[in-house]
Amino acid sequence: MKWFLLLIVSISAVFASPDWDSFKEKHHKIYKNEKEENYRKQIFLKNLKVIEEHNEKYAQGLSTYSVGVNNLADLTHEEIVFWSQGSSRRNLSVGSSPIPKFIPRDDVPESIDWRDYGVVTPIANQERCMSCWAFAIVATVESHVAIYEGRNVSLSVQNLVDCVDPTFDCMQDLDPKALDNTYQYIIDNDGIDLIESYPNEYQTVGSCRFKRENVGATIKAYANITEGDEEELKAVVGTVGPVTVTFTTDFAWDFYHKGVYYNDDCMNTDEIFNHAAVVVGYGNEDGEDYWLVKNSWGTYFGQDGYIKMARNRDNNCGIASRARYPFM
Known part of the structure; x- marks a missing residue:
C-alpha cells in the first residue's frame, strides 16, 4: 500500500x-x-x-502520451485550429514543373533526427496569422539548403503570405492545394527572399514586396509522397531530408506534452488536414514507432516545439496523405 x-x-x-x-x-x-x-x-x-x-x-x-498546459490553454480547440491553419488559394497550374519520382533505396536508416546534423532551424512561432503552411514550407526548404548547399539561411514567411495568393487573408481555412501552390510559387518565382530583407509581420499585409536581389534560396522542383505511404515517407525523410506534411489535429494534439501521440479517431471530424508542419525524423520510443514533427507554435508547445506522432499505425491522422518535399 x-x-x-x-x-x-x-x-x-x-x-x-x-x-x-x-x-x-x-x-x-x-x-x-x-x-x-x-x-x-x-x-x-x-x-x-x-x-x-x-x-x-x-x-x-492507457495512453501513449501525456498532455499539459501551454500558452494556448485559454483557447478552445476551434480557436486554435482557426488561428493556426492559414490558406493558399492561388489558382496555379500545379505540377507544371518536373516532379521527380522517388527512387527506393536500400540504405534507409532505422531512425534519424536531422537536428543531430545541424540542418534544422530554430522553432518559429506563427503567432496569430493562420500561416502554418508557409512556416512549414520555409522550415523544410531551409533544411534542404543546409543539407545540399551547406548554407544556413533564414527565409521569409511573409514573402509567401503576401505573394503566393494576392487575395490571402489570415482568416481563411487550410486549402488542400496549399503545399502544391506554395512550392510551385517558389519555382515560378525563381526563389524566396531572406527574412532580413522581407521581415515577418505575422499579419496580412496585402502587397507583394519580393525583390529578386534578396533571394535566399531557390528550388528546381518538388515531389509528393504516394498518398498514405508511410514506408515511402520514411525512405524520403531518412535519405533525402525533412518533408512538409499536413494532418488532422484535435484537443489532445494542441496540448501534447510527451510520449507518442496517437488518436484512433482523429479523422472522424469535419476539420481533416487542418494543420501543416515538418517531419524532421523518425524512430521508436518504448516500443512505439513515431514521426518527429517540427511545429510552428513556439517552444512552449510539446517538447520544445516538437511532437512525436504515431508511425506505422495506418497513416494515423493522415500524416502521409499530403506530403511534399523540394529538390534543390
Whole structure:
C-alpha cells in the first residue's frame, strides 16, 4: 500500500497543474477587460480538467502520451485550429514543373533526427496569422539548403503570405492545394527572399514586396509522397531530408506534452488536414514507432516545439496523405 501511495504522490507531482494567475504570468497574458478575462479563465479551467483526466489515463498506461498546459490553454480547440491553419488559394497550374519520382533505396536508416546534423532551424512561432503552411514550407526548404548547399539561411514567411495568393487573408481555412501552390510559387518565382530583407509581420499585409536581389534560396522542383505511404515517407525523410506534411489535429494534439501521440479517431471530424508542419525524423520510443514533427507554435508547445506522432499505425491522422518535399 505504501508504494501505491508513493506512486500516486509522484504522479500528482509530475502533472501538477498551474493556477490561473501563474498561467497568466508565465505566458504574459493580458486581456482587454474583466469580461474577457472571465471568459478565458472558464476556457482555461475546462481545458485543465480535460488535461488532468487524460493524464490520469496516461499514468495508468492507457495512453501513449501525456498532455499539459501551454500558452494556448485559454483557447478552445476551434480557436486554435482557426488561428493556426492559414490558406493558399492561388489558382496555379500545379505540377507544371518536373516532379521527380522517388527512387527506393536500400540504405534507409532505422531512425534519424536531422537536428543531430545541424540542418534544422530554430522553432518559429506563427503567432496569430493562420500561416502554418508557409512556416512549414520555409522550415523544410531551409533544411534542404543546409543539407545540399551547406548554407544556413533564414527565409521569409511573409514573402509567401503576401505573394503566393494576392487575395490571402489570415482568416481563411487550410486549402488542400496549399503545399502544391506554395512550392510551385517558389519555382515560378525563381526563389524566396531572406527574412532580413522581407521581415515577418505575422499579419496580412496585402502587397507583394519580393525583390529578386534578396533571394535566399531557390528550388528546381518538388515531389509528393504516394498518398498514405508511410514506408515511402520514411525512405524520403531518412535519405533525402525533412518533408512538409499536413494532418488532422484535435484537443489532445494542441496540448501534447510527451510520449507518442496517437488518436484512433482523429479523422472522424469535419476539420481533416487542418494543420501543416515538418517531419524532421523518425524512430521508436518504448516500443512505439513515431514521426518527429517540427511545429510552428513556439517552444512552449510539446517538447520544445516538437511532437512525436504515431508511425506505422495506418497513416494515423493522415500524416502521409499530403506530403511534399523540394529538390534543390
